[in-house]
Amino acid sequence: MRAATLSLKGRALKYLAAREHSRVELVRKLAPHAESQEEVEKVLDELESRGFLSAERFAESVVHRKAARYGAARVKAELSQHKLPEDVTRAVTQSLKETELERAQALWSKRFGEVAQTPAELARQMRFLAGRGFSGDVIRRVVKGSADHD
16 A cells, blocks of 8 residues: 555656646546545645645646636636635635736737727627636726726
């Protein structure tokens, strides 16, 4: 059993060396290789206590990877799938909300670059930003061109 635990820990460290993972992801990835759920939990508890596994670092990693392309709502939804502590999710999504207008403006400029001339084009631009999780208020300000004037 000791060799199996080391193997499990080795697998977990290999995953964490590639990128930050949430506890939920590691449970899912390690479960097929473990003799029991308790064994997986024990390994993850040890990694957490030693600082190798961190919910805060995982949340920051997701934000770093997704913030330029997605709004706060979309990133928050992804974080909620990982069952992170509420305070961690709240802290990172609050920082996203503060920069949401600028990020939406940059994404919109890169994709469209000019204010829509027809209702159909306006709807298309709004759907694009809504699909990426930006708030309705931010979307209206960006597509109408008023984000530049605030």
